[in-house]
Amino acid sequence: MIKDIEKKFVEGNLKFKWKIMQDLESIKIRKNFPKYPVLILTCMDPRININEIFQLNSGDVFVLRNAGNIYTIDVLRSILLTIFKYKVKYVIILGHLDCGMLKINLTELRQKLPSKFLSSLSKNYTDLLPKLRDFFKPILDEIQNIKEQIKSLEKIKDFYPEIEITGMLYDIKTGLVFEYEKFKDYRDIEDFKTSYKGIIINKKHQFTEFLGKIEEENVTIDDSNDLSQEKALNEGKSFTIAEIKEEHKNISILGQKESKEYDREIIHMIIPKIKVPKIKFHGVKIYIPKNYNNKKEIVN
Ligand SMILES: [Zn+2]
Numbered sequence: 001m002i003k004d005i006e007k008k009f010v011e012g013n014l015k016f017k018w019k020i021m022q023d024l025e026s027i028k029i030r031k032n033f034p035k036y037p038v039l040i041l042t043c044m045d046p047r048i049n050i051n052e053i054f055q056l057n058s059g060d061v062f063v064l065r066n067a068g069n070i071y072t073i074d075v076l077r078s079i080l081l082t083i084f085k086y087k088v089k090y091v092i093i094l095g096h097l098d099c100g101m102l103k104i105n106l107t108e109l110r111q112k113l114p115s116k117f118l119s120s121l122s123k124n125y126t127d128l129l130p131k132l133r134d135f136f137k138p139i140l141d142e143i144q145n146i147k148e149q150i151k152s153l154e155k156i157k158d159f160y161p162e163i164e165i166t167g168m169l170y171d172i173k174t175g176l177v178f179e180y181e182k183f184k185d186y187r188d189i190e191d192f193k194t195s196y197k198g199i200i201i202n203k204k205h206q207f208t209e210f211l212g213k214i215e216e217e218n219v220t221i222d223d224s225n226d227l228s229q230e231k232a233l234n235e236g237k238s239f240t241i242a243e244i245k246e247e248h249k250n251i252s253i254l255g256q257k258e259s260k261e262y263d264r265e266i267i268h269m270i271i272p273k274i275k276v277p278k279i280k281f282h283g284v285k286i287y288i289p290k291n292y293n294n295k296k297e298i299v300n
Contacts, residue, residue, distance in 0.1 A: 010068050019029070028057070028058060028059070029058055029059035031059070032086075032298065033086055033087075034059060034060055034061050034062055034086065034088075035056075035057070035059065035060040035061070036060055036061050036090075037063040037086075037087050037088050037089040037090060038062065038088065038089075038090045038091075038092065038260075039061065039062040039063075039064065039078075039079060039082050039088045039090070039092070040061055040062070040063050040064070040091075040092045040094050041064045041065075041069050041071070041075060041091065041092070041093040041094065041153075042063065042064075042065055042069050042093075042095075042096070042148070042170075043065065043066070043068055043069045043094075043095065043096055043100075043101070043215075044065045044066055044067050045096060045097055045099065045100060045172075047096075047172045048065075048094070048096055048170060048172070048247070050063050050094075053170060053175065054177075055176060055260075062078075062082050062086070062088060064079070065076055067100070067101055067136075067146065068099060068101035068137060068138075068139050069093055069095050069096075069145070069146075069149060070096060070101075070137050070145075070149060070240075071093075071149045071152040072137075076156070079091060079153075079156065080156070080159075083156075083160055083163060088163075089114065089162065089163060089164065090163070090164050090165075090166070091156075091163060091164070091165045091166075092165075092166055092167070092168055093146050093149045093150055093165070093166070093167045093168070093271065094167075094168045094170055094177075095142050095143075095145055095146040095149075095167065095168070095169050095170070096142065096169065096170040096171070096172055097142055097169065097170070097171050097172055097173070098172055098173075099139065099142055099145075101137075101138055101145075102138070102139055102140070102141075103177050104136055104138035105131045106129050106133055106136070106138065107129070109132055109136065110129060110132060115218050121135060123188050141188045141189045141190075142169065142189050143183055143186055143188050143189045143191070143192050144166040144189070146168075146169060146180070147167070147184070149167070150165055150166070150167050150180075150217075153165050155184075162254050166179070167180040167184070168178045168180060169183055176203055178199065178203070182202065183199070192249060196242045
């Protein structure tokens with residue numbers, strides 16, 4: 001019942017208010033301008049947590065979401081407003097692997113959707129499938145979809161040539177994000193899949209480079225699941241980035257013996273004496289996404 005949900009949420013809100021009064025919580029976002037002049041168009045999939053993925057804070061960027069991160073007239077409406085009113089300069093289409101929009105079966109929809117809705121789309125039964133496709137906009141391929149959405153969005157440049165648009169691909173299982181440059185030359189997701197090993201090795205180098213950037217800082221490995229790390233922590237031992245890098249070499253392809261071992265290890269890097277409260281990296285696991293092996297459902 002929606003009343004139960006409403007009750008739960010209102011109680012949550014009262015808890016929030018109570019925490020504010022106790023100085024345990026505060027209304028953090030006071031500005032209506034985001035920190036970065038960025039708008040991210042992404043999928044409504046609940047596994048996508050923009051703040052978490054990019055280590056942002058609430059209010060740092062504009063986020064628009066819909067099923068399949070699709071460019072629509074309503075998306076255009078919002079984007080134009082953010083450009084005009086909030087000086088947004090950059091738009092990112094963030095697609096993701098294992099998108100539910102790949103699994104949309106129009107024939108099934110035609111069978112299961114209320115007839116009232118179907119007849120609102122078309123009175124002609126034979127005409128329904130193209131109408132449903134047009135309405136739900138199922139996608140056939142995550143890579144192609146990002147490219148198509150960028151292409152559609154590029155039309156904005158007719159009005160605002162200074163706006164820059166790019167795409168990103170989020171791998172829900174590893175938490176890794178791939179830049180457009182890294183996948184734009186792949187024809188489709190199958191092509192991406194074939195090259196996945198190389199892509200991940202490239203990401204590993206990127207990660208190692210990132211570690212190099214903060215080389216001077218001492219880090220402490222903190223992982224309550226790993227006894228050796230826990231022991232080190234109890235002893236107050238600090239690890240250097242070089243040591244973390246050494247650990248990082250263990251990254252392996254799923255299916256190899258040591259990958260399971262590595263799977264249990266999650267490297268948490270805590271950089272002391274820095275205002276950033278805690279920087280954590282989960283271990284990077286290389287794998288070939290399962291869904292790649294599944295046959296794609298046919299979209300009629
Ligand atoms: Zn999705």
